[in-house]
Amino acid sequence: MTGDPASSDTPWLDQGAEPLIKIRGVTKKFGDFTAVNNVDLDIFQGELFCLLGGSGCGKSTLLRMLSGFETTSTGTISIDGIDMSNVPPYERPTNMMFQSYALFPHMTVEKNVAFGLKQDKIPAAQVAERVDDILKLVELQDYHKRKPHQLSGGQKQRVALARALVKQPKVLLLDEPLAALDKKLREQTQFELMNIQEKVGITFIVVTHDQEEAMTLSSRIAVMDEGEFVQIGTPTEIYEFPETRFVAGFIGSANMFEGRVVEDGPDHVRVMTDLGEIYIDHGQSVREGNRVWVAIRPEKIHLSKEPPTEPGPNQAIGMVDDIGYLGNTSIYKIKLENDRIIDVTAPNQIRPKTRTHRITWEEKVYLHWDASSAVLLNK
């Protein structure tokens, strides 16, 4: 694509880079119901882009508009500079991996994979070669002659992937590609999927409702809610700097506090909440007196049995109400003085000798967190 390869890791930051896919003001209505509402999005060559959101938020609908199975009610989609409005699905430079896999039951693995190539009138010898190569890539080289009903779920998933990849589309669309697999296989396949994407260098757009999956896979994530994008960013941006309460709550868990801005400095904000005064060391455009929300991730709050040496912001006192032991970490339910309960997680680095936690039930604890840990939310 355009732009030098050096900047290709984060092409979305490059002002001059031309996006592969341009979605402009796209809306999809089913009768009175708006499934996708006025979305704008740029996706760049080589990205592994995730559409993340709860069930029914319009992820599949957006994907189906990209592949051409649904028309846009308003707005335009262009791929590689070409407006897709009047291009039927069979002429689009996209291929889709369906949530149900949609393998042709009457064809062998080999014929399923070859189907797309045959539509392009590619000579038989070349078709056979490319089918061999792609089946090797998904590690199904010994399954050429099997029919779909003779395959396990994981194998079907890989045939579906091979069939969509073999045509080397400009964009591969994957609708919940791993949802049907069990947890263990799903985690393993996530990494395989990333490796494959890196090898073939094709732009992937993955739809998922699983935030962990989105975090693991993507270069960038668009978080969707009720047909709209609530935030677009890298996994780190989305996790560390959620912009809204929805995003903060949907990705990972967060303690959220309503409060009032008491000071709005150029490089910091002070907010008064029922957790006490929160000092945030990055400026944001809010006004003093505004009602705002602040989020703090459970793992960013530190617990101590000792009182702090001097009083200040970003401190609180509470009582251990409950402890959940998760193996690698423990989750502490801390009851504040105003009876509100917040979550704090801490890693279990040292095996407790006494078979109990260093901090235990009904103990008084002192909480503190860094000035960089709290995030101001817009909505």
Add this chain to the structure above:
Amino acid sequence: MTDRSVSAAVDVAPHHASALSRLMRRMQSGWRSIVVFIPYVWLLLFFLLPFFIVAKISVAQLVIASPPFTDMIKWTDDGVMSIRLAFDNFAYIFEDDLYVKTYINSLKISSISTILCLLIGYPIAYGIIRSGPVTRKLLLFAIILPFWTSFLLRVYAWMGLLADQGNINNLLIWLGLIDEPIRLMYSEFAVYVGIVYTYLPFMILPLYANMEKLDATLNEAAADLGSRPTNTFLKITLPLTMPGIIAGSLLVFIPATGEYVIPDLLGGGNVLMIGRLLFNEFHQNVDWPTASAVAIVLLFLLVLPMIIYQYYQAKATEEP
């Protein structure tokens, strides 16, 4: 005291239970074998037995008596059993041009009718599948609705429609498209109309049942891979609906070949079909042996394609 009575009860209960459950199990397995045997008994009583009777008559000879054929087994006066099988009935069928021509004509009419039913029924079934849930129920109901009137009545209705002074001719004259009534009745055309009309539901229903199981995303997957709609139909939809096509075709082809009422009422004397010939042999000529031979040959003509189909079907499913 209570203690002992309890222990006694406990002692007895398992015996009771086991005896009862054993009885239940025996009854159940009895039921199961009865249920399994019902189709066999049915076939034996209503297919195999009549078939052997017809087969027996087909190798007998015509006599003027009651019943009008010779016995297969005869006892001579000195107690010797003699079995007589006369195959000349079959020879007669194949020698006489009339029979051969009638067979060929019957197969031709039923084949063309089957193809017509398929060409009309397939899009109808596909349309029903594609319509909304309420419309779908209504359309299916409409397909089954004609069965609620007598078959004979419906054929008579067609006579009324197709007659020289019938509704169709009247309409065409009224529209000014023709001046004189055209001959619709007592022709092969009328027979085709009757057969296709009557047997169409038997084509649509198995096709519908088959298409209902079809996954619509397969069509999307094909389109996504670059296949145009026509190609998708030929490569995906058609192969996957083949079981429905074959089931529907057999359900039309087999009864249509032996059809009697439709060629008789709508074709009159002008259309030769084997059903009419059979009727004539039985009732006008009272030649039961020849009629039976005609029926046996027809049976083999119809069973043969089914056996061939079964053979290829078995071979196709064998493949990995």
